[in-house]
Amino acid sequence: xxxxxxxxxxxxxxxxxxxxxxxxxxxxxxxxxxxxxxxxxxxxxxxxxxxxxxxxxxxxxxxxxxxxxxxxxxxxxxxxxxxxxxxxxxxxxxxxxxxxxxxxxxxxxxxxxxxxxxxxxxxx
Numbered sequence: 001x002x003x004x005x006x007x008x009x010x011x012x013x014x015x016x017x018x019x020x021x022x023x024x025x026x027x028x029x030x031x032x033x034x035x036x037x038x039x040x041x042x043x044x045x046x047x048x049x050x051x052x053x054x055x056x057x058x059x060x061x062x063x064x065x066x067x068x069x070x071x072x073x074x075x076x077x078x079x080x081x082x083x084x085x086x087x088x089x090x091x092x093x094x095x096x097x098x099x100x101x102x103x104x105x106x107x108x109x110x111x112x113x114x115x116x117x118x119x120x121x122x123x124x
Contacts, residue, residue: 032087033080039087040076044068059090091118 047054047069054069055062079086089096095118102110 030085031083032085033083036079036082036086037077040068040071040079041073044071044073044076 043054043058046057047065051062051065051069055065058065058068060068095114098110099114099118101107102114
């Protein structure tokens with residue numbers, strides 16, 4: 001399993017955890033604000049390079065990618081006010097099932113095959 005964990009990027013989200021609400025119930029505290037900002041700045045940079053190529057990668061129209069490319073970083077930083085995830089898993093549920101099952105089983109060949117298929121699908 002160590003080989004698999006080294007092939008994925010870990011993202012530290014500092015404000016995650018559980019806390020008690022006013023009624024004393026334990027609730028999950030979710031804060032994806034830093035991930036949202038980092039993601040948007042990164043995809044903005046990709047869109048600046050080539051909006052036509054970036055659009056299918058980002059799951060948006062070329063027009064939207066062009067608008068994103070023009071957004072200043074300080075304006076994108078305002079996205080930090082949004083605590084819920086802005087990034088959603090996309091793709092077929094069969095793909096996700098195969099990936100998670102292979103990860104749990106430590107099947108590196110299947111993980112590689114699924115990831116390769118995903119790359120080809122996104123880039124085509």
